[in-house]
Each structure stands twice: as structure tokens, then as C-alpha cells.
Amino acid sequence: MRRTPSNVRSNEAVAYARVSTKDQEREGFSIPAQLRLINEYAAVHGLKITETYTEAETAGHTGREAFGRMMNALKSPGTCRTILVEKTDRLYRNARDMVDLNDLKVEIHFIKEGRAVSEDSKPSDKLVNTILTATAQHFLDNLREETRKGMLEKARSGLWPSSAPLGYLNTPGPNGKKIIVPDPEMATHVQRMFERYSTGRFSLRQVAQLAVDEGMRFRRSTGPMPAETVRKMLKNPIFNGRFVWDGVEYEGSHEPLVSVETFDRVQEVLQCKRAVPLRITEIMLAYKGLMTCRHCGCAIVGQIQKKRYTYYRCSGYKGSCHEPYAREEVLDQSFSEQLDLLSIDDEVMGLIEDGIRKLSEEGETDRVGAMNEANQILRALKGRQELLYEDRLEGRIDTATYDRKAVELRRKTRSAEERLAALKNPSRTRGTERPHSGTLELARTASREYSRRSGPEKREMLDYLVSNCSWGDGRLDVEFKHPYALLAVANAEYRQKKAAGEPSDGLCQLWYPRRDS
Known part of the structure; x- marks a missing residue:
């Protein structure tokens, strides 16, 4: 007869139930089914269940929370010494678990197997328990090996063998095997993260924060994505159509979210650490770091006052500067006027496209x-x-x-x-029929579109169109990037000559493109 401490009621017991896979639940091993069996057994044998521990995860991996809590509770003085469980592999599946439970000197009832084991059990009963535990561990080890082989074979066939990364979803493939496909809600956000970081202008945290601001949601956290997690994501070749499994890189059969060019450019930025860290407040200030003072050459910096008004001024780094503050609205108007220099009318648009068609024929x-x-x-x-x-x-x-x-x-x-x-x-x-259609359309609508955009979008547009900008005495000067600089010069000459009444033949020559020599 088993010995029970005087401060423990011998009719008390704890219940433990576990499932490791969805398949086990479908096959009748669900937690409710196990608990029904345990409760019926307890009622028949006059046992009172004082605590129930359940979990749905594999026993082959560390981290079984419910099992750990049960073990800690059983170590406390005055707790019951009986565990009710469906069968051996529901409780422990390795020798370590069996030794730990034996050290607690508890009595375990394996209900479906019709046996109970305690420190007072006969040697033959203990031997049977050890054999059943070893059998369970062998089954688990074999299952792990077969699973590993199956996943490796899947990887070699070009299929990602695990849970889909952010931006993808797991879905059944044509042959019944699970494959990954782009997530219609998240894939675009992932693409934008790569595109932004490839410019070298954004830090890892900014890339993640901007994605969240635009509606991206992470699966395991509602908070910001840590910089190191973003780094690992940007280095993961799975978004480029490849993946690494068990230390080997494979060419995937899934649809890539980013091109080879963009992915390689991101790796260069990560390796060379060329990303310039801007604070979030700087992103809110559309013109910060974009202009210099025409008087002294110092940077034009911005600040928000009363949480409503944004002003820009010379930093005065080289000494006192008399350049006054400028409201952001004034700069908005000034940049819009500068972008209007790129605006071309329908006639010019037709001339350029006609010239490009001729050039494309040659190319x-x-x-x-x-x-x-x-x-x-x-x-x-x-x-x-x-x-x-x-x-x-x-x-x-x-x-x-x-x-x-x-x-x-x-x-x-x-x-x-x-x-x-x-x-x-x-x-x-490049070099085919309409290679510059996007460039022309952007130039044509730049001023109008600029006025409609938010602060960050305005900054993104300016970074694409202009380089050196200076401000002073209420006047803005900009230098357009190639090819917009050529377009601005030609458009200014065209407007001037057209206003002077020059014949149309001379005006047309301004817009015919020439092939590079």
C-alpha cells in the first residue's frame, strides 16, 4: 500500500491531458475526450480532482507550460500525490520525465492501460512502465526523423517546408502538399519595406514603423518590430524566390515578392551600413535636411511649435544668420512652383513621344x-x-x-x-517604344500631384526629383536630377521662345531626343 503524508488527503488527485497535433484531435484524442475519461474514472474510484492541467503542444519539445506548472505544484508540501492521465504517451515521452516524476514519489494512474505506478509498485510493474516509456521515446525519435526527412525532401523539391513567413500564406498545392503563396493583404507591405530600405535613406526601425503606419500587421506581436527582426527579414532569401533549409540554399518554386536586383541592393545597404538613420520626427518634417541657407550655406532645419505649426530656419551653425523663419506652407507653395517648371503641355508631350518612337525604332x-x-x-x-x-x-x-x-x-x-x-x-x-512615359507623366503632373500629397509623400517625391536646394530671402532655388534637369531647361527655353512667337519648326527641335554616342 502506498504511503501518504499525514497532511495530504489520499482521495485527492490532479488531472493531466494533452494533444500534440490537430490530427490527434480529429482522431478522437481531443482534450475534452481525455478529460471525460479521467472524470469518469475519478468518480468510480472516489477520487476528487483538485486541479486540471491541459495543453495542446508536442511533448517532444521543451517548454510544456502546463506540465511544468503541475510539476512545481506537486513539489509543494501538502499537495496531493496522485496524477490521473489517459495513457503513457500523454504524460511523458522520454526518460527524463519519468525520472523527474519518480523523484516526486507520486502515484500515476494510466487509465486506458488499466494500471497504476508508484514508488511502492512491484518491480515487474516498474519494469513495464520503463519499457512503455522507452517505447514512447522511440516512437517520438522515429517520428522526428521521419518528419525531418519529409521536410528535407520537400525543400529539395523547391517547396518551403514550414510555416509561411510574413507576406505569404500556407495553402494546399495541386498535389495536396502545402505551398506558400503571396498574402494579398501583407505582400505589398513587405515589398515596400525592401524598396524603401534599398534606397539607403531609411533605418531598419523606420522601415518597420512606416509599414505599420500603412496598415501592416505582424502575426506574433502588436508592437513595433525589433530592428534585428527586420534585419533578418531583409536578409531572408525566401522573398527573392530562394530559401535556406538545414544550412543548404534551395531555389524555391513559390512566387518571389522582390526582384533579384532589389534584393541584392538591400544586401549591399545592409553590408555597407549605408542607411542614414533619420528620427521619426524628421520624417514628419518634409523639408528637413533638404535645403541649405543661401546666405551662409548652413542647413535649413525645421521645428514644430504648439504641436500645430511647422517653421523652418537657418541652423546658424557658422554663426548668427539674419535669414528669417519660413512657414511650411510657404515652402509648399515654393516647391510647387518649382515643380511647375517641369510641366509640359499636350503639344510638347506629342513632340517628345514622336521623337522617342523614332529613337526606339533605331534601338x-x-x-x-x-x-x-x-x-x-x-x-x-x-x-x-x-x-x-x-x-x-x-x-x-x-x-x-x-x-x-x-x-x-x-x-x-x-x-x-x-x-x-x-x-x-x-x-x-529601356530604349523601346515608351521608355520615358513614366518620367514624362510624372513631370507633367508633378506640381499638381505634389500639392495633394502628405508630408512624407512630398519628401519622397522631392528626393526622386531634386538634389541641391537653397532658400533665402523668400526665394527657393532647386537643382533637378537627371533627366528632369534637361527637361526643365528645355521647357524653360520652349516657353520663352513660344512667348516670343518663334516658328513651330524651331520649337520642335528642342524636344527631339538623340541617341547616346
Whole structure:
């Protein structure tokens, strides 16, 4: 008969139930089913359940919270010494758990197996318990190995074998295997994170914060994403169509969210640490760091007063400067007027597009030649892949070498395929029919669109269009970036000559593009 401390009521017990997978719940091993069995058993044997511990996670991994709480409770003086559980593999699945419970000198009732084990059990009963525990551990070890093999085989076939990363969703594939597809709600946010960081102007925290401000939501946290988490995300090749599994990189069959070019540019920024850290308040100040004072050359800085009004002034770093404060609204109007220098009328738009069409006809030969070259590169890469595969089949190289070289070849192949696709699509290729349509449309509507945008959007637009800006005596001077600088000069000359009544033939020559020499 088992010994019970005098301060413990012998009819008290705790219940423990666990499921490790959704499949087990569907197969009748749900927690409610286990608890019904335990409660019925307790009622028949006159046991009072004082505490119930349940959890839905694998027992093969550390971190079973309910099991740990039960162990701590049983260590306290005066607690009951009986555990009711459905069967062996619901309670422990390794020898360590069995030893820990034996040290507590508790009595365990394995209800479905019709047996109970305590420190007073016969040696034969203890041996049976040890064998059943070892069998459970062997089953778990074998399950782990089979799972690992299955996931590795899935990775080798180009399928991501785990939970989908942010920006993707897990979904059943055509053959029943789970695949990852772009998340229609989050994929765009992930793409913008890569695009912003690739410019080198944003810090890791800013990239995450801007994504949250635009509606991005993280799965495991409602707070800001830590900078190190953002770094790992931007370094993860899965967004570029590749992934690393068990230390080996594979070419994925899923749809990439970012191009090879953007991903590589992000890696360069991360490696060279070229991202300039701007404080969030600086992002709110659309013109901070964009202008210098025309009088002394110092930076024009901004500040918010009374939480409503934004002013800009010379920093006075080189000494006192008499340049007065300027309201942000004044600068808004000044920048809008400068952007109006890019605005071209319908007649000019037609002239430029006609010239570009003529130029694209001349460049068609170059495009065809580039396509032929890209096709040759692709054929060479595919030939190298076939030779590599033959080397592996013949045993001339090992698996690790094959995997490493195969990934590199697939990466080069994909880059060449992207280049060929761009050449085949005139809308994406420089030198074809409308390569500057986006540039022209932006120039045409810049002033109007600028007035409609928010502070951060205005800054993003200015960073794209202008470089050196100076402010002084209520006047703004800007230098446009290429090719907008040429457009601004030509447009100013066009307006001047048109106002002077110059014949249209002379005006047309201003807008005909020339091929680079």
C-alpha cells in the first residue's frame, strides 16, 4: 500500500491531458475526450480532482507550460500525490520525465492501460512502465526523423517546408502538399519595406514603423518590430524566390515578392551600413535636411511649435544668420512652383513621344541583339546544370557540392530569365517604344500631384526629383536630377521662345531626343 503524508488527503488527485497535433484531435484524442475519461474514472474510484492541467503542444519539445506548472505544484508540501492521465504517451515521452516524476514519489494512474505506478509498485510493474516509456521515446525519435526527412525532401523539391513567413500564406498545392503563396493583404507591405530600405535613406526601425503606419500587421506581436527582426527579414532569401533549409540554399518554386536586383541592393545597404538613420520626427518634417541657407550655406532645419505649426530656419551653425523663419506652407507653395517648371503641355508631350518612337525604332536592333545574347547565356547555364547533374549521378561530386553549385546556377539562370523577360516586354525595357512615359507623366503632373500629397509623400517625391536646394530671402532655388534637369531647361527655353512667337519648326527641335554616342 502506498504511503501518504499525514497532511495530504489520499482521495485527492490532479488531472493531466494533452494533444500534440490537430490530427490527434480529429482522431478522437481531443482534450475534452481525455478529460471525460479521467472524470469518469475519478468518480468510480472516489477520487476528487483538485486541479486540471491541459495543453495542446508536442511533448517532444521543451517548454510544456502546463506540465511544468503541475510539476512545481506537486513539489509543494501538502499537495496531493496522485496524477490521473489517459495513457503513457500523454504524460511523458522520454526518460527524463519519468525520472523527474519518480523523484516526486507520486502515484500515476494510466487509465486506458488499466494500471497504476508508484514508488511502492512491484518491480515487474516498474519494469513495464520503463519499457512503455522507452517505447514512447522511440516512437517520438522515429517520428522526428521521419518528419525531418519529409521536410528535407520537400525543400529539395523547391517547396518551403514550414510555416509561411510574413507576406505569404500556407495553402494546399495541386498535389495536396502545402505551398506558400503571396498574402494579398501583407505582400505589398513587405515589398515596400525592401524598396524603401534599398534606397539607403531609411533605418531598419523606420522601415518597420512606416509599414505599420500603412496598415501592416505582424502575426506574433502588436508592437513595433525589433530592428534585428527586420534585419533578418531583409536578409531572408525566401522573398527573392530562394530559401535556406538545414544550412543548404534551395531555389524555391513559390512566387518571389522582390526582384533579384532589389534584393541584392538591400544586401549591399545592409553590408555597407549605408542607411542614414533619420528620427521619426524628421520624417514628419518634409523639408528637413533638404535645403541649405543661401546666405551662409548652413542647413535649413525645421521645428514644430504648439504641436500645430511647422517653421523652418537657418541652423546658424557658422554663426548668427539674419535669414528669417519660413512657414511650411510657404515652402509648399515654393516647391510647387518649382515643380511647375517641369510641366509640359499636350503639344510638347506629342513632340517628345514622336521623337522617342523614332529613337526606339533605331534601338530595336540593339534590343534584338541583347535578346539573342540573353538566350545564349540561358542555354549555356542550362547546359552547365545538366553537366552538374550528370556529375552527381556518376558520383564525381558529393551532395553538398551539388546543392551549393546547383543553387548558384539556378540563381544565375533566374537572373538571366528576368533580363530576357524584360527585353521581351517593351514596357519594361529601356530604349523601346515608351521608355520615358513614366518620367514624362510624372513631370507633367508633378506640381499638381505634389500639392495633394502628405508630408512624407512630398519628401519622397522631392528626393526622386531634386538634389541641391537653397532658400533665402523668400526665394527657393532647386537643382533637378537627371533627366528632369534637361527637361526643365528645355521647357524653360520652349516657353520663352513660344512667348516670343518663334516658328513651330524651331520649337520642335528642342524636344527631339538623340541617341547616346
